[in-house]
Every structure is written in structure tokens, then in C-alpha cells.
Amino acid sequence: METEAPAGGTYGLLLAAGAGRRYGHPKILVPGWLEHAVDALGRGGCDRVLVVTGAARPEIPRxxxxVHCAGWDRGMGVSLRAGLGAVPAGAGRVAIHLVDYPDIGHDVVARILSAAGDDLARAAFDGRPRHPVVVPAAHLAPLLAALTDDDGAAPYLRGQRVRLVExxxxxxGEDVDVPG
Structure with a gap:
């Protein structure tokens, strides 16, 4: 069932600040991943795309x-806080995505945005919750307040009703932690 996007627009927030220690280097530097993720968010229906950088700062795609996160090494929650802090107060919702999900295309983003409407929603793959995650405006401040340095949005989401979109x-829908 399709629902309309909320007033205030949809922001895509790409988290790409980590050092990629298990991968051997920052995943934002893997050829094509950054461009693909930005394209997926933009063509998938996000009005603006913000990329949170940290360990590496490559040229950001057109x-x-x-959004540079100086404290990126303290954990994903710090990067998410930096990214959400850059979203204007009038935003309708935010689609949070991670750079290390290289098989997520614009079709996944479009489907979850279409299904989400004003609800918390996240993509599911064979029933397993993954990314992207859509956070409507009403949840942005409570999510920010709940973030710890180490954790992303998962602890907050566990306490909420979240629409899973298959x-x-x-x-x-698998993140890539090691090369090959």
C-alpha cells in the first residue's frame, strides 16, 4: 500500500565515517560504494543526501x-548523532543507510519510503531487519536523546513499533565487513 511522503521532505543520511578495520581500510574508499549509495538514496526518493564522513574524507559525489564527524572513532552513535544534527528541524523524515550495503539500490530505498509514510520503517531481507531505516520527524528528537556513542539506532528501534518492509x-541486504 503506497502512502504519501510527509511534509518537510525526505533526507537521505549515509553513514560512512568508520575506519573499516576488519575490511582493511575505510569502506567509503571502496571503489563505487559511495557513489552507489548516494545514487540509491537520491534516485530512491530522498530530496537531499547527507554523507557522514570521519576516518576518510573523499570527494563527495554531486x-x-x-557532514564531517570529528569524533567518528568513538562509535556509530556519534556518527549518527552528527548526521541527524545536520538535518534541518523542518525535515519530514530521514532515510538512514550505511555505505557497506553495496547491493542496496534505489529500488529498495523507493520501496521502503513508499511504504513508510509517517511510520518508523526498515527494510527486511527474508524477514531479517536491515538497512535502510526510515525515521519520521516525530521520532528524530527521541532517537537523538537515546543514542549512545557505541550504538546506532537499533536500541531505540527495539522499543518502538517499526514497519518491516520486505x-x-x-x-x-548483507553488510560487507571483509573484502571479497
Whole structure:
């Protein structure tokens, strides 16, 4: 069932600040991943795309804006806080995505945005919750207040009603932690 996007626009927030220690270098530097993720958010329906950088600061693709997180090494929660802090107060919702999900395309983003409306929603792959996650405006301040340095949005989401949007027919939905 399609629902309309909320007033205030949809922001895409790409978290890409980590050092990629298990991968061997920052995943934002893997050829094509940054461009693909920005494209997925933009063509998937986000009005603006913000990229949170940290360990590395490559050139940001056209159509996206950098949000540098100086404290990136303290954990994902710090990067998410920096990114959410750059979203204007009037935003309708935020689609949070991670750079290390290289098989997530614009079709996944479009499906979850279409299904989410004003609800918390996240992509599911064979029933397993993954990314992207859509956070409507009403949840942005409570999510920010709940963030710790180490954790992203998962602890907050566990305490909420979240619409799962099955996308297993479009992608595998696995993050890539090691090369190959």
C-alpha cells in the first residue's frame, strides 16, 4: 500500500565515517560504494543526501553534502548523532543507510519510503531487519536523546513499533565487513 511522503521532505543520511578495520581500510574508499549509495538514496526518493564522513574524507559525489564527524572513532552513535544534527528541524523524515550495503539500490530505498509514510520503517531481507531505516520527524528528537556513542539506532528501534518492509526480492541486504 503506497502512502504519501510527509511534509518537510525526505533526507537521505549515509553513514560512512568508520575506519573499516576488519575490511582493511575505510569502506567509503571502496571503489563505487559511495557513489552507489548516494545514487540509491537520491534516485530512491530522498530530496537531499547527507554523507557522514570521519576516518576518510573523499570527494563527495554531486548531489550530496558532507557532514564531517570529528569524533567518528568513538562509535556509530556519534556518527549518527552528527548526521541527524545536520538535518534541518523542518525535515519530514530521514532515510538512514550505511555505505557497506553495496547491493542496496534505489529500488529498495523507493520501496521502503513508499511504504513508510509517517511510520518508523526498515527494510527486511527474508524477514531479517536491515538497512535502510526510515525515521519520521516525530521520532528524530527521541532517537537523538537515546543514542549512545557505541550504538546506532537499533536500541531505540527495539522499543518502538517499526514497519518491516520486505525487500528480499530486490537485494540480499548483507553488510560487507571483509573484502571479497
Amino acid at each position: 548531489g550530496a553534502e558532507e 525487500c528480499g526480492d530486490l537485494a540480499g
